[in-house]
Amino acid sequence: MNAQPASIAETLEHVRARIEHADEAPTLDALAQFAGLSPSHLQRAFRRRYGMSPAEYHRARRFGQLKAALRDGAAVADAVYEAGFGSGSRVYENSDRLLGMTPASYRAGGAGASIRYTTTATPLGRLLVAATARGICAVTLGANDAELEARLAAEFPQAARERVDAGREEWLDAVIARIASELGWSDAAAPALPPLDVAATAFQWRVWNALTRIPAGETRSYGELAAAIGAPKAARAVGNACGNNRLALIVPCHRVIREDGTPGGWRWGVERKRTLLAQERRRATPPEARRKQG
Template sequence: MTAGTGEGRDARRWRAVADRQPIADEPFVYAVATTGIYCRPGCPSRTPNRENVVYFATPAAAEAAGYRPCRRCWPQGADPDDSQTVAVARACRRLETDEAEPALADLAADAGLSAAQFRAVFKDRTGLTPKGYARAVRGHRMRAALEEGATVTEATYAAGYSGSARAHADAPGVLGMTASAYRKGGAGEVIDHATADSALGRVLVAATARGLCGIALGDDDGALLATLWARFPKATLRADGPAAQAVLPVVLRVVADPRQNVAALPEVPLDLRGTAFQLRVWEELRRIPPGETRTYTEVAAAIGQPSATRAVANACGANPVAPVVPCHRVVRSDGGLGGYRWGLERKKALLREEEA
């Protein structure tokens, strides 16, 4: 092959990458040296800088060179619409609608996989194990029943629990407190909070003994505290308590440099309280690398529910610990920023900082 021919082929490949249009008569994958990931042409990820791109004839060649497959375009042969993804979506519907929790073996058999294989595939697609997903679903049901005025016993059975022991054990994780305390608006719950100046104005952090449960950004401490009261109207809010003081420096670091959220996530335990769907969305947000963005549509597809774009946007808006869980990295398909609970100027500032 002459140099001219090679240069012409690379130019053709680059055009395919930039236009997201595979070449019908020349299958190949491309890798990005700065990320260590390889993709197939057509990948919805942000277009890389041309000087960082190298090409391989096969996925095996890319992996032999040390690159990892992209988890969005599945260049090694899987596809977001493959049978495993469909099976996971089907399992999610069963976990959400079946009166009794399906056994792992039954879900695996339906997918044509062993129990261990299915568990791994399910967690890869949703960020939760089947057991964890079922637990989150029951928590959502219990929360809804309690908010509608059900007694703890009524809510326990409405959620799908066969008895009170498991519900009692799960409640702190899925509700953030006991069921009786949740029913009373957080009565008995102690939530530490602290405020400070940050790169984006005043910041309030809230934490329980289990971990960081809230971040609020604004200009007025009273308004920030009001958002916490609204979430936990009967909880005991403790100013400058030790749990909040422990996480405040990390949160301030992330607000100043949102790229630090990757390091902060293992450093700071999170006490997230949401529906099963919200937890899946928030887990997916944590996978978006600093400096990159995803559209609401892409996040919906990544969690196996491509038609749930609006619900994804709502889950981003309900994210209680932005920017540690980086919902600012999700934008509209038309290039617009979309919404941000703490104001679009703050979203712009976070994205500018990451791009810098």
């Protein structure tokens, strides 16, 4: 494949599609030859566009298939092979990093996993942040702590869930501080985002990565976001990926609206979405323009 006539975005999309349809992960050299790029150039460009290397993309795609099969009740051995892994040992070597637990544990509702969480008050209601030993696994909004804890229990009914007080868990506190800073609820500097421990399909990761590039105060339609990731006919799939986001405010799916400009749905409530978008627009408006509007 000659990369010169096509844009780099088109070339990368062809590479991504080749990985999608590969049973075994193509080597970087083979993909580079297919794309007409050097291996190092392809590696950098692919990571910049999709947020992961070609090898990580292939692995994430298979883990997404594995997770879906496990949640649907498939036997672990069947799910492992249906997702394209050559052996159970290969999936167990990496699954705790991508699922936060082994496949058998995930299928059993998180049995054997340990999740720490905390809640706090925000202008949008109560906020729950949860983490496994590998990273942040949930950020949710709700009316009260009981509602939030019930959602966490539904996702991981068999996991050991431990509530910790604010100020006693570095990762949880960092997420809360980052959200407060970025949304203007605090004047403190935003700390670095801790590692994430959320399993998803490769397509979902592409959508979520694109969501993080939408500036605060701006919105995109589902169609515009689909076009931005090189899949212009996948607006409905983009909507599903937004609906599967478990990291409220960290992955800003609230910035995606319907084609007609109406807010559309949001897992954490349409009224919260309207309020949040209005707050972000006000913060993004220069003070002088705000005074004229007032």
